[in-house]
Amino acid sequence: MFTSKILTTGAGPSAAASKAARYAGLSFHYILQLLAVGALLSVLLIGQAFVQKKRAILKEMEQRGGLLGESLAGACSLPYFMGDGEALRFIVLRAGQLEDVVSIALLDSRGNMDPAAAVGRPDPPRLRAPDRLEVWSDARSIHVTAPLSIERRGSAGLSMLSGEDEAAAEPSRATFLGHVYVVLSLERAMASLWGQVWESLLATTAILLLGSAAVVLLFRRTILRPIQRLIAAMRDLRGGNLAARLDDPASGSEMVELTRSFNEMTRDLRRAEDELKQINAELESRVQQRTGELKRANEDLRESQEKVVRSEKLAAIGQLASGVGHELRNPLGAIQNVIYYLRDSLADNPALKQDPALPELLDIAQKEIKGATNILSDLLDFSRVVRLAPAPCAVETVLEETLQVLQAPPSVKVIRDWAAGIPAAVMDHQKMKQVFTNLAQNAIQAMPRGGELRISARLESGDDRGPGIAVEFKDTGEGISPEFIKKIFEPLFTTKAKGTGLGLAICQGIVEAHGGRIRVASEPGKGSAFTVLIPLKEPPHDHERSQ
Amino acid sequence: MIMKEANETIRMLVVDDQAGIRLSLSGILTRKGYRVSVAESGEQALEEVRRNDFRVIFMDIKMPGMSGVDAFVKIKEISPRSAVIMMTAYALEDEIRRAVREGAYAVAHKPFDMERILSIVEESLHGKTLILVMDGAPASREGVKQALEKKGYKVVDVESAEECVRQVKERRFQIVLLDVKSPEGEMRALKEVRDLRPDVAVIVVTARSAEDLVEDALKKGSFVCLSKPVEMDRLMETVDRCLEEENRRGRAP
Numbered sequence: 098m099f100t101s102k103i104l105t106t107g108a109g110p111s112a113a114a115s116k117a118a119r120y121a122g123l124s125f126h127y128i129l130q131l132l133a134v135g136a137l138l139s140v141l142l143i144g145q146a147f148v149q150k151k152r153a154i155l156k157e158m159e160q161r162g163g164l165l166g167e168s169l170a171g172a173c174s175l176p177y178f179m180g181d182g183e184a185l186r187f188i189v190l191r192a193g194q195l196e197d198v199v200s201i202a203l204l205d206s207r208g209n210m211d212p213a214a215a216v217g218r219p220d221p222p223r224l225r226a227p228d229r230l231e232v233w234s235d236a237r238s239i240h241v242t243a244p245l246s247i248e249r250r251g252s253a254g255l256s257m258l259s260g261e262d263e264a265a266a267e268p269s270r271a272t273f274l275g276h277v278y279v280v281l282s283l284e285r286a287m288a289s290l291w292g293q294v295w296e297s298l299l300a301t302t303a304i305l306l307l308g309s310a311a312v313v314l315l316f317r318r319t320i321l322r323p324i325q326r327l328i329a330a331m332r333d334l335r336g337g338n339l340a341a342r343l344d345d346p347a348s349g350s351e352m353v354e355l356t357r358s359f360n361e362m363t364r365d366l367r368r369a370e371d372e373l374k375q376i377n378a379e380l381e382s383r384v385q386q387r388t389g390e391l392k393r394a395n396e397d398l399r400e401s402q403e404k405v406v407r408s409e410k411l412a413a414i415g416q417l418a419s420g421v422g423h424e425l426r427n428p429l430g431a432i433q434n435v436i437y438y439l440r441d442s443l444a445d446n447p448a449l450k451q452d453p454a455l456p457e458l459l460d461i462a463q464k465e466i467k468g469a470t471n472i473l474s475d476l477l478d479f480s481r482v483v484r485l486a487p488a489p490c491a492v493e494t495v496l497e498e499t500l501q502v503l504q505a506p507p508s509v510k511v512i513r514d515w516a517a518g519i520p521a522a523v524m525d526h527q528k529m530k531q532v533f534t535n536l537a538q539n540a541i542q543a544m545p546r547g548g549e550l551r552i553s554a555r556l557e558s559g560d561d562r563g564p565g566i567a568v569e570f571k572d573t574g575e576g577i578s579p580e581f582i583k584k585i586f587e588p589l590f591t592t593k594a595k596g597t598g599l600g601l602a603i604c605q606g607i608v609e610a611h612g613g614r615i616r617v618a619s620e621p622g623k624g625s626a627f628t629v630l631i632p633l634k635e636p637p638h639d640h641e642r643s644q
Numbered sequence: 645m646i647m648k649e650a651n652e653t654i655r656m657l658v659v660d661d662q663a664g665i666r667l668s669l670s671g672i673l674t675r676k677g678y679r680v681s682v683a684e685s686g687e688q689a690l691e692e693v694r695r696n697d698f699r700v701i702f703m704d705i706k707m708p709g710m711s712g713v714d715a716f717v718k719i720k721e722i723s724p725r726s727a728v729i730m731m732t733a734y735a736l737e738d739e740i741r742r743a744v745r746e747g748a749y750a751v752a753h754k755p756f757d758m759e760r761i762l763s764i765v766e767e768s769l770h771g772k773t774l775i776l777v778m779d780g781a782p783a784s785r786e787g788v789k790q791a792l793e794k795k796g797y798k799v800v801d802v803e804s805a806e807e808c809v810r811q812v813k814e815r816r817f818q819i820v821l822l823d824v825k826s827p828e829g830e831m832r833a834l835k836e837v838r839d840l841r842p843d844v845a846v847i848v849v850t851a852r853s854a855e856d857l858v859e860d861a862l863k864k865g866s867f868v869c870l871s872k873p874v875e876m877d878r879l880m881e882t883v884d885r886c887l888e889e890e891n892r893r894g895r896a897p
Contacts, residue, residue, distance in 0.1 A: 423733050423735065426733035426734075426753075427662045427754060428664055429754070430668075430756060431665045432664075434664075435664075435671075438671050438672045441672065470755055486806055526804065527806050527807075
């Protein structure tokens with residue numbers, strides 16, 4: 098149809114277009130109704146005008162017919178009375194030439210037609226009122242009968258006036274002669290009327306069409322296009338583009354208002370989204386922060402828990418070690434004394450010459466006692482409260498002293514990797530030397546087939562405890578398997594065939610008494626690195642471990 | 645064998661509730677030729693001391709009943725000339741300190757090196773003057789040690805303040821020579837030595853010209869304070885003077 102054609106050309110071929118079509122179609126529906134109402138109205142108006150006009154034409158034609166009939170009767174009365182056929186014929190012929198006249202006939206008083214004075218083919222009707230002018234019409238023509246009469250008044254003059262009043266007033270005075278019968282055709286008048294109707298119908302249709310086209314164009318320009326733009330922008334908006342913005346339409350205050358509202362809405366949305374984003378980011382960072390805090394708190398908790406467990410364990414072990422260690426010293430002392438006695442008494446005894454294994458076995462016993470004593474010393478060392486004698490001290494000095502007492506086999510290459518100028522740290526010189534010696538010895542023992550021991554020292558910016566000195570003992574030995582790495586600081590844990598498993602525990606106790614810690618990195622088959630971290634700030638004086 | 649004859653007249657007492665130690669130690673001492681008595685408790689020891697005059701007494705600290713230190717204090721009243729060597733298997737810090745302050749000749753930790761114990765016994769028998777030298781620098785330490793040994797003193801030399809304190813807890817030194825380098829470690833050792841042995845003569849040698857250190861040293865109870873460089877003669881002279889002072893004090897009461 099008309100509207101749908103405009104729509105399909107106006108909107109694109111898409112789902113959105115159908116939406117637009119529905120939207121526009123609705124509007125066009127109204128326009129169509131408007132058009133229909135306009136058409137109906139104009140048809141009604143035209144019809145009414147037609148009816149009125151037709152009535153007017155009929156009336157006019159009837160008047161014309163009446164006038165023609167009367168004047169024809171007036172003109173014909175005298176000649177008819179006189180019997181002047183020639184004049185009658187002339188008059189009738191002349192009248193017959195008048196417009197719309199179809200036929201004229203003269204009828205006598207009895208109603209017989211004078212065929213000589215007739216035009217066309219008249220079919221005179223039977224007279225109903227013989228002495229009066231009569232006008233009637235059928236669908237195609239006007240019929241008029243006018244009486245032919247002579248006034249019988251004083252004057253001989255013939256009056257052409259034959260009004261009803263006059264006739265009624267003086268009926269007895271007139272002499273009725275016959276009738277004039279005239280038929281006028283309505284064809285011409287009706288044709289012109291129909292022409293007018295068609296003309297006005299055409300004009301109305303044209304006006305309506307032009308008007309609606311104009312309305313459609315206007316609609317498209319002022320409503321449909323902005324709406325389409327709005328829909329596109331909405332779609333854009335829904336797609337997530339909050340930057341969607343409409344240009345102000347040229348006209349239409351509602352559309353301007355709508356556009357403005359839309360722009361305000363998107364602006365508000367944008368602002369809301371920005372706020373949301375900001376809040377979101379804030380929330381996220383806060384969540385992150387809180388998560389970090391929680392994690393840290395958790396770690397701290399676990400660390401302190403582990404510390405508590407460890408220190409309790411250490412205390413228990415320490416107590417046990419202390420008790421057993423001391424208790425064992427008495428029998429050990431007695432055995433040692435006995436060995437001394439035996440050796441002394443065997444020195445110049447012939448039994449010694451008979452059995453040369455005796456002094457050897459006594460040596461072994463003595464050595465074992467020495468070993469046992471060392472183990473006890475380690476145990477007691479471990480169980481003792483670490484009491485520091487801290488003093489500012491250069492770590493290089495401690496390292497040099499460590500290397501002096503360190504007995505490295507020739508297969509182990511010891512590399513000194515430290516530069517001068519490491520600031521002095523407050524530490525217990527002897528205890529730190531004990532730690533360094535222990536770590537260096539461990540490193541050497543981890544390399545039975547030789548290797549490289551790299552001892553390095555450097556200043557480290559450190560962790561939360563502030564800057565400190567990091568002393569690293571790195572070997573190229575067997576390394577520590579991951580399952581053991583967590584246990585190596587536990588007292589009595591050892592991977593060595595000969596070891597008490599107290600060395601590292603003691604080292605850790607000493608380093609922790611300094612406020613520092615020992616870091617381990619190891620790769621099985623490649624070697625281990627033990628790093629002692631000594632904080633530069635003053636360590637606490639006593640490090641409670643047991644007792 | 646010659647020594648054995650000479651030792652015949654020297655009486656010694658071994659006091660320990662632990663039979664192993666008591667018997668093995670008395671056995672060794674007997675083999676060395678001394679006349680050895682044994683006691684199982686502090687009470688028994690007192691009885692023994694009242695009966696005989698012992699040159700050297702080995703006293704275990706931890707015993708049921710009367711403790712070794714209490715017994716030693718009582719023995720001191722009966723026989724002040726006896727050298728009492730305390731023995732312990734335990735780290736009884738307070739008891740050890742008390743014994744040291746009361747003038748125990750030595751504190752031996754079990755199990756002990758018999759050779760060392762025997763040399764301590766020898767020193768006590770010969771009445772050697774015992775001097776502790778603490779110096780961080782090995783060269784000067786060695787020099788001082790040799791000079792003192794040449795004069796017939798028994799010298800124990802240590803290089804750290806900690807060792808110094810440990811030695812003071814083990815032997816009854818007559819003089820402690822302290823080389824003070826830093827106020828922290830050595831001054832603390834000085835204080836500790838004073839605390840352990842209020843009677844000992846402490847000679848502080850300091851390389852520092854700082855007067856406050858000297859003052860501090862004197863306040864902490866050093867007998868005398870010398871500033872480096874110290875000539876050996878002057879040092880020896882100071883040592884002699886200290887010993888004279890001590891002898892005079894020892895005779896006074």
